[in-house]
Amino acid sequence: MHMRKRFFGLILGAGVLAAGSSFAADPIRIGTFLTVTGPASFLGDPELRTLQMYVEELNARGGVLGRKLELVHYDTVGQAKEAVTFVKRLIQNDKVDVIVGGSSTGDTMAAIPEVEKAGIPLISLAGGVEIVEPVKKWVFKTPHTDRMAAIRIFEDMKKRGIRKFALISGDGGYDKSGRKQVLELAPSHGLEVVADESYGNKDTDMTTQLTKIRATDAQAILNFGFGAAPAIVTRNVRQLGITLPVYQSHGVGSKKFIEMAGEAAEGVRLPAAALVVAEQLADSDPQKKVLLDYKAKFQAKHGEVSTFGGHAYDGFFIAVEAIQRAGGTDPARVRDEIEKTRGFVGTAGVFHMSPQDHMGLSVDAFKMVEVRKGNWVIID
Amino acid sequence: MPSTEAALLQVEGLCSHYGPVRVLSHVSLAVRAGELVAIVGANGAGKSTLLRSLSAVQPKSGGTVRFDGRDISRLPAHRVVAAGVCHVPEGRQVFAPLSVEDNLRLGAYLHRQERAWVERELDRVYTLFPILGERRAQLAGTLSGGQQQMLSIGRALLGRPRLLLLDEPSMGLAPLLVEEIFRVVRELNRSGVTVLLVEQNARAALAIADRGYVLETGRVVLSAAASELLADEGVRRAYLGR
Amino acid sequence: MLDSLLQFLITGVTVGSTYALVGLGFAIIYNASDVVNFAQGEFVMIGAMVAISLLGAGTPFPLALLLAVMATVAVGLVLEALAVEPARGAPVVTLVIITIGASILLRGVALLVWGKDFHAMPHFSGDAPLHLGSATLLPQNLWVMGGTAALVLAVRQFFRRTSAGKALLACSCNRTAAQLMGINVRRMMLLAYGLSAALGAVAGLLVAPITFTSYDSGVMLGLKGFSAAILGGMGNPMGAVAGGLLLGVLESLSAGLISSGYKDAIAFVVVLLVLFLRPSGLFGKGAVERA
Numbered sequence A: 001m002h003m004r005k006r007f008f009g010l011i012l013g014a015g016v017l018a019a020g021s022s023f024a025a026d027p028i029r030i031g032t033f034l035t036v037t038g039p040a041s042f043l044g045d046p047e048l049r050t051l052q053m054y055v056e057e058l059n060a061r062g063g064v065l066g067r068k069l070e071l072v073h074y075d076t077v078g079q080a081k082e083a084v085t086f087v088k089r090l091i092q093n094d095k096v097d098v099i100v101g102g103s104s105t106g107d108t109m110a111a112i113p114e115v116e117k118a119g120i121p122l123i124s125l126a127g128g129v130e131i132v133e134p135v136k137k138w139v140f141k142t143p144h145t146d147r148m149a150a151i152r153i154f155e156d157m158k159k160r161g162i163r164k165f166a167l168i169s170g171d172g173g174y175d176k177s178g179r180k181q182v183l184e185l186a187p188s189h190g191l192e193v194v195a196d197e198s199y200g201n202k203d204t205d206m207t208t209q210l211t212k213i214r215a216t217d218a219q220a221i222l223n224f225g226f227g228a229a230p231a232i233v234t235r236n237v238r239q240l241g242i243t244l245p246v247y248q249s250h251g252v253g254s255k256k257f258i259e260m261a262g263e264a265a266e267g268v269r270l271p272a273a274a275l276v277v278a279e280q281l282a283d284s285d286p287q288k289k290v291l292l293d294y295k296a297k298f299q300a301k302h303g304e305v306s307t308f309g310g311h312a313y314d315g316f317f318i319a320v321e322a323i324q325r326a327g328g329t330d331p332a333r334v335r336d337e338i339e340k341t342r343g344f345v346g347t348a349g350v351f352h353m354s355p356q357d358h359m360g361l362s363v364d365a366f367k368m369v370e371v372r373k374g375n376w377v378i379i380d
Numbered sequence B: 001m002p003s004t005e006a007a008l009l010q011v012e013g014l015c016s017h018y019g020p021v022r023v024l025s026h027v028s029l030a031v032r033a034g035e036l037v038a039i040v041g042a043n044g045a046g047k048s049t050l051l052r053s054l055s056a057v058q059p060k061s062g063g064t065v066r067f068d069g070r071d072i073s074r075l076p077a078h079r080v081v082a083a084g085v086c087h088v089p090e091g092r093q094v095f096a097p098l099s100v101e102d103n104l105r106l107g108a109y110l111h112r113q114e115r116a117w118v119e120r121e122l123d124r125v126y127t128l129f130p131i132l133g134e135r136r137a138q139l140a141g142t143l144s145g146g147q148q149q150m151l152s153i154g155r156a157l158l159g160r161p162r163l164l165l166l167d168e169p170s171m172g173l174a175p176l177l178v179e180e181i182f183r184v185v186r187e188l189n190r191s192g193v194t195v196l197l198v199e200q201n202a203r204a205a206l207a208i209a210d211r212g213y214v215l216e217t218g219r220v221v222l223s224a225a226a227s228e229l230l231a232d233e234g235v236r237r238a239y240l241g242r
Numbered sequence C: 001m002l003d004s005l006l007q008f009l010i011t012g013v014t015v016g017s018t019y020a021l022v023g024l025g026f027a028i029i030y031n032a033s034d035v036v037n038f039a040q041g042e043f044v045m046i047g048a049m050v051a052i053s054l055l056g057a058g059t060p061f062p063l064a065l066l067l068a069v070m071a072t073v074a075v076g077l078v079l080e081a082l083a084v085e086p087a088r089g090a091p092v093v094t095l096v097i098i099t100i101g102a103s104i105l106l107r108g109v110a111l112l113v114w115g116k117d118f119h120a121m122p123h124f125s126g127d128a129p130l131h132l133g134s135a136t137l138l139p140q141n142l143w144v145m146g147g148t149a150a151l152v153l154a155v156r157q158f159f160r161r162t163s164a165g166k167a168l169l170a171c172s173c174n175r176t177a178a179q180l181m182g183i184n185v186r187r188m189m190l191l192a193y194g195l196s197a198a199l200g201a202v203a204g205l206l207v208a209p210i211t212f213t214s215y216d217s218g219v220m221l222g223l224k225g226f227s228a229a230i231l232g233g234m235g236n237p238m239g240a241v242a243g244g245l246l247l248g249v250l251e252s253l254s255a256g257l258i259s260s261g262y263k264d265a266i267a268f269v270v271v272l273l274v275l276f277l278r279p280s281g282l283f284g285k286g287a288v289e290r291a
């Protein structure tokens, strides 16, 4: 929190020195490669808008260290091969100082060898654990991982006395990665997975899979999915008269899910990013102000916020503050400063990075929520 | 030559192209009401193209077609049919997956509201071609070549033709059947249908025709009474195999 | 087990009904013009989206459905008139590429109009589950099955009994001969596209309450409907219906009895197998009459 104040103070000072829009030195170049169009545009689109919004805002206030910010962007359309090309171009042609991006785990993983070779810091906006595990010198990330989500769900299950549950997941990358984490981690949490069903993400009916689940002795159903499918699963559960508790993953953490699933959503629990329940946070919660500010700004310009845009907010400011602390754009020093990020209050949580942890979030960054009367309610 | 006034069909300077290739060059001909006119010519002379241009299933690149005093050059195919020009195409072109009766009823598509007329006309076709009556429920694709030709003609008759365009009705048929088909064509003509008959079998065609035109590489090279053409030395050598 | 089987079948027939309607649309256009209209799935999406928008604007339910079908039909007619007809006589591949282009364009327009979100539509008659033994189904499942059955029968009667239907069949087997019967072939092509669009729209309306609709919902349905049409024998409307139902039940049974992870693969293998053994599909041309 205090760091935030100091940061804005510096900007203000720099603004006065730079006197309006005339910037003295070279601009600070921030590179990014996102899936702004194509099937995963729901990721890249809000991410890019967020980056553009804050670059504009900081420049209007005089830039950073008296230097103008310049955003260099490429759209990968979700193609990992493109990601490699674009990252090379960012490093070699555009000579960016830091890279904030990679919307998807696939894009990011493809880009990592390039930044490691060139020695340019990269802050990914993708979920996959493998991005930062094992730790790579130049690579960081801001979103929570599906592993954290799984653990959060398991903790809640245990509190309710659930020992056996059924898993149902989609066929997308998000779903598959989540499924893998769930299957891997459940035993160590004393939980048994008694069914492991899947569906196509575009499927329109999951009653067959749920009928099979109904025939097991599961005490709860966990759906790792994205898009319309989790809402269909939720409705199909109730349609089949299944009364087991239903857990969803953080992938459905938006009002849209409740709207689509309707009454069937009542009682569904999931680990949600704080952004989803920003209004409900205690006033003493340091994240509340950051979240409400971001939400208000984004919504004033672009409509409904998503957690993905939030990840871009986190990545952008972690980078900017590191440059600020480094007093310049020397890549090695910026990298070191990113690694020293402590107590940065972002949208995903409060970040404490270290040489061992290049994400810096803990499990409680997720808020456990339940749908009650058509709204998310924080229960933990 | 017949006078313009009396002609039911008057074609003037008709041209047709396939891409850059001109297949008909300035064809002019006339058919008077009640006549049976034959067009003879070698393989590829443009006989079918002529009929197809007349019924507008093929675009014309020049010339005019007047039918009953009215310019029908620019009408789309279905309006030409409505005007009373019915075309029995080369190769019969029956609707193979449909029944014989469905084929015939499709022939009466434009007159489908006149139920009583259609039923009467169906009966007439079944009388003309009894075999079609026997097989009315059979799929057209399963008929023999001769039967399909009868069906194709019958179908055109249900279009209430004032001018019947016949394209090689004898093609691929056994001699006995050829005779049968030509007998029917003459009978139809006698009953008042004007006929423009295209044939490679020039002898048979000219034998029943009133007049004839000789088409050579897209041009009319000769026109005369059928009997004169039959007697013409050049025609005999070129088209009558002697 | 038996109870589960019943549930699998209910699911399979419901899902298969949608495939059937989309497949039927494919078959009708293919029949009439030899073109595989890959925008068929988009008709489904547009029907549902328009209805949802109209309902959102307060239009009474039946009117909204009717207008949605009409709007989709209009899209079908425009597609035929502006994209397919000008390319008449072009190689089939070109025409197929045109329809693929049209489908991408329609998706793009839908994205602009309705955004990326999924949209829900209210159930026709409530969403209280009905019980059939220990199997359950929604009233909407009955709407889907009943609506499909009614439409399929109507289409069948259309081809068998009406002169417009017969004329359309005539165009499909011999365009030139059809013209020589005095049939306005242009109008018949419009009829085919309009009819297919209407079928797609109705399919969209029937399933929208169960499935949610987004701008790209048509992609998967188009693919499944295409498989259904191929399975049934591309030129055979009733074959497409049978193919759709078969595909839906196959998917559901594979998921229920073998493995949900492989259900699409299993269904795909069966389709390939059928085509290997009977290249013209289950009810392909030459086997029986078309409709």
Ligand SMILES: Nc1ncnc2c1ncn2[C@@H]1O[C@H](COP(=O)(O)OP(=O)(O)OP(=O)(O)O)[C@@H](O)[C@H]1O
Pocket (backbone or CB within 6 Å): B018, B023, B041, B042, B043, B044, B045, B046, B047, B048, B049, B050, B090, B200
């Ligand atoms: N679709 C086509 N494209 C290009 N050329 C064509 C086409 N159809 C016919 N032709 C050419 O046009 C010319 C006239 O053809 P047409 O079929 O009118 O002749 P025809 O007198 O009816 O011959 P036949 O006795 O074989 O029926 C021929 O040289 C033929 O090769």
Ligand SMILES: [Mg+2]
Pocket (backbone or CB within 6 Å): B047, B048, B049, B090, B168
């Ligand atoms: Mg010919």
